[in-house]
Amino acid sequence: xxxxxxxxxxxxxxxxxxxxxxxxxxxxxxxxxxxxxxxxxxxxxxxxxxxxxxxxxxxxxxxxxxxxxxxxxxxxxxxxxxxxxxxxxxxxxxxxxxxxxxxxxxxxxxxxxxxxxxxxxxxxxxxxxxxxxxxxxxxxxxxxxxxxxxxxxxxxxxxxxxxxxxxxxxxxxxxxxxxxxxxxxxxxxxxxxxxxxxxxxxxxxxxxxxxxxxxxxxxxxxxxxxxxxxxxxxxxxxxxx
Amino acid sequence: xxxxxxxxxxxxxxxxxxxxxxxxxxxxxxxxxxxxxxxxxxxxxxxxxxxxxxxxxxxxxxxxxxxxxxxxxxxxxxxxxxxxxxxxxxxxxxxxxxxxxxxxxxxxxxxxxxxxxxxxxxxxxxxxxxxxxxxxxxxxxxxxxxxxxxxxxxxxxxxxxxxxxxxxxxxxxxxxxxxxxxxxxxxxxxxxxxxxxxxxxxxxxxxxxxxxxxxxxxxxxxxxxxxxxxxxxxxxxxxxxxxxxxxxxxxxxxxxxxxxxxxxxxxxxxxxxxxxxxxxxxxxxxxxxxxxxxxxxxxxxxxxxxxxxxxxxxxxxxxxxxxxxxxxxxxxxxxxxxxxxxxxxxxxxxxxxxxxxxxxxxxxxxxxxxxxxxxxxxxxxxxxxxxxxxxxxxxxxxxxxxxxxxxxxxxxxxxxxxxxxxxxxxxxxxxxxxxxxxxxxxxx
Numbered sequence: 026x027x028x029x030x031x032x033x034x035x036x037x038x039x040x041x042x043x044x045x046x047x048x049x050x051x052x053x054x055x056x057x058x059x060x061x062x063x064x065x066x067x068x069x070x071x072x073x074x075x076x077x078x079x080x081x082x083x084x085x086x087x088x089x090x091x092x093x094x095x096x097x098x099x100x101x102x103x104x105x106x107x108x109x110x111x112x113x114x115x116x117x118x119x120x121x122x123x124x125x126x127x128x129x130x131x132x133x134x135x136x137x138x139x140x141x142x143x144x145x146x147x148x149x150x151x152x153x154x155x156x157x158x159x160x161x162x163x164x165x166x167x168x169x170x171x172x173x174x175x176x177x178x179x180x181x182x183x184x185x186x187x188x189x190x191x192x193x194x195x196x197x198x199x200x201x202x203x204x205x206x207x208x209x210x211x212x213x214x215x216x217x218x219x220x221x222x223x224x225x226x227x228x229x230x231x232x233x234x235x236x237x238x239x240x241x242x243x244x245x246x247x248x249x250x251x252x253x254x255x256x257x258x259x260x261x262x263x264x265x266x
Numbered sequence: 267x268x269x270x271x272x273x274x275x276x277x278x279x280x281x282x283x284x285x286x287x288x289x290x291x292x293x294x295x296x297x298x299x300x301x302x303x304x305x306x307x308x309x310x311x312x313x314x315x316x317x318x319x320x321x322x323x324x325x326x327x328x329x330x331x332x333x334x335x336x337x338x339x340x341x342x343x344x345x346x347x348x349x350x351x352x353x354x355x356x357x358x359x360x361x362x363x364x365x366x367x368x369x370x371x372x373x374x375x376x377x378x379x380x381x382x383x384x385x386x387x388x389x390x391x392x393x394x395x396x397x398x399x400x401x402x403x404x405x406x407x408x409x410x411x412x413x414x415x416x417x418x419x420x421x422x423x424x425x426x427x428x429x430x431x432x433x434x435x436x437x438x439x440x441x442x443x444x445x446x447x448x449x450x451x452x453x454x455x456x457x458x459x460x461x462x463x464x465x466x467x468x469x470x471x472x473x474x475x476x477x478x479x480x481x482x483x484x485x486x487x488x489x490x491x492x493x494x495x496x497x498x499x500x501x502x503x504x505x506x507x508x509x510x511x512x513x514x515x516x517x518x519x520x521x522x523x524x525x526x527x528x529x530x531x532x533x534x535x536x537x538x539x540x541x542x543x544x545x546x547x548x549x550x551x552x553x554x555x556x557x558x559x560x561x562x563x564x565x566x567x568x569x570x571x572x573x574x575x576x577x578x579x580x581x582x583x584x585x586x587x588x589x590x591x592x593x594x595x596x597x598x599x600x601x602x603x604x605x606x607x608x609x610x611x612x613x614x615x616x617x618x619x620x621x622x623x624x625x626x627x628x629x630x631x632x633x634x635x636x637x638x639x640x641x642x643x644x645x646x647x648x649x650x651x652x653x654x655x656x657x658x659x660x661x662x663x664x665x666x667x668x669x670x671x672x673x674x675x676x677x678x679x680x681x682x683x684x685x686x687x688x689x690x691x692x693x694x695x696x697x698x699x700x701x702x703x704x705x706x707x708x709x710x
Contacts, residue, residue, distance in 0.1 A: 039692060073513075073691065076517045077516075077517060078513060078516055078517060078691060079688050079691065079692070080687070080688055098519070098521070101517055101518060101519040101520075102519040104517065105517070106513070106514065106517040107514075108510045108513045108514065109510075110510060111509070111510040111511070111513065111514060112508075112509030112510060112511060113509070113511065114509075114511060115509075126518070129518045129519060129520050130519065172514075
């Protein structure tokens with residue numbers, strides 16, 4: 026299977042601070058790749074560079090064969106980024122928000138089909154016509170996941186998708202992500218929830234202090250560290266550093 | 267630690283941020299400067315103006331020379347002895363020649379001249395003897411019109427001077443106590459040179475009032491529009507950042523210039539709609555309080571053509587685009603909705619300064635360095651454009667329009683650059699202890 030995302034020697038400086046230090050990894054098409062690491066490790070900065078929001082200080086990013094330094098506009102056509110704790114326009118209804126976003130990708134009947142797909146993914150029932158300001162955190166997250174997935178991106182970049190959600194909502198959202206991966210969408214996600222990462226990800230990369238310190242499948246990593254859970258892998262690796 | 271003190275210090279730390287303190291200090295300094303300007307202008311206006319005196323008076327045989335008395339009274343009222351640098355007797359001007367008198371005033375740098383009529387003494391003598399009813403004529407020639415509110419003060423000083431000449435003349439005729447108004451020895455007329463034309467029977471304050479009644483609306487309206495749209499766009503940026511909707515928007519397949527244009531045009535339309543509503547309200551307000559009998563600009567030949575209105579519309583549009591550009595640049599550094607509220611203050615102050623200057627002082631009355639500052643504030647131009655067009659101030663019209671085009675394009679250019687850089691998400695970061703402003707031009 027071809028690589029949907031290739032990151033080579035990626036670095037990012039914020040003034041004097043080196044936030045991401047020579048990170049390299051790749052993600053194959055249809056794969057779910059999890060970025061884990063302690064707070065301030067450089068996960069969100071890496072995701073923001075991959076999603077074209079931040080410039081690279083050095084290195085190379087290729088998304089679906091397109092190079093970030095020359096084809097950022099083209100890359101935006103095949104990615105979908107969902108930031109941590111993101112919101113939607115509060116004065117819009119859920120349906121209006123999906124329609125507003127779909128209009129950036131297509132028009133006419135195709136757009137209506139995209140909106141219907143989004144509404145199916147969000148599964149908000151009648152509340153899709155309520156104002157976004159009235160949504161609970163779980164409903165908001167479902168709407169945003171639907172927004173991110175409905176255009177059919179080749180690479181979905183999801184930052185802490187289940188953060189702050191109750192068990193049922195978190196379960197449903199994980200299910201949605203698994204399903205889109207089954208349909209060929211590549212997923213790059215970051216999470217502090219090691220159970221979630223263990224359950225969902227085909228492969229994991231651990232960043233600490235801006236460096237990629239581990240990479241492999243959950244079972245490979247657990248075997249390497251001689252432990253039973255990804256959480257134990259994380260703690261052992263962090264303590265070793 | 268005392269619980270109350272603990273809470274107070276927390277509140278103060280949250281409220282007294284460097285941005286909020288800086289905004290308040292800037293406002294205080296600007297208001298201080300403005301107060302100084304108004305004070306200087308008031309003092310200048312309150313000063314008794316240096317005047318010229320021209321006499322065409324030819325007293326007949328045996329008639330008392332009332333002009334000579336009046337000339338003495340003027341020195342007395344001024345508290346000056348002859349010869350006084352404040353009172354110049356002008357000779358050699360042909361009678362009944364208004365342009366010649368105005369030219370002479372301009373040559374001598376005198377803004378007010380009292381011209382005594384050829385029958386001045388004869389008329390007062392007949393009035394005193396009860397054989398005539400005509401007063402001694404004094405025509406006041408004015409060569410300067412101040413457009414600010416304080417412009418009318420210098421006119422009031424001359425009103426006082428003429429009233430005193432009349433009182434003293436009456437005293438010299440009747441002597442002792444007398445009923446006020448029993449004798450009106452002075453008959454007054456006015457001639458004002460303004461904008462290259464000579465207006466008979468009109469005082470500078472009447473022209474100034476006419477200009478203000480027609481153009482006062484514009485500075486207030488512009489200030490309101492700028493403040494409203496400024497607040498809207500900065501708050502919108504703060505809200506977008508807080509909700510991270512901006513991050514989502516920036517990863518969509520849409521050009522950054524389109525995102526910037528969408529925000530600018532959307533806010534401009536909203537601002538104009540608000541402006542029209544305010545304009546309608548203020549139009550009815552000023553119409554309902556305007557007093558009858560005032561001089562109309564039409565009667566002075568000061569009207570705007572269709573082309574002029576086109577220029578007015580263009581200047582307003584460019585000023586709004588400049589305001590939006592500034593707000594989007596400021597908004598780029600806003601972290602959340604709360605911080606956005608503080609940043610709206612500088613834009614309001616920038617709009618208020620030219621508004622007060624236009625209303626109270628007038629651009630022409632300012633010292634050169636303040637004129638440069640007012641010219642540099644883009645919101646000054648729509649506030650002054652109507653007066654400039656009516657008075658044909660070519661440099662201010664076309665120079666202002668050119669400056670506004672440059673300013674609006676520059677702010678939009680910088681905004682697009684910021685939208686293409688990391689600054690929108692990271693703010694200005696320090697490198698080797700210094701903030702690098704040029705990092706905003708680093709392209710994504």
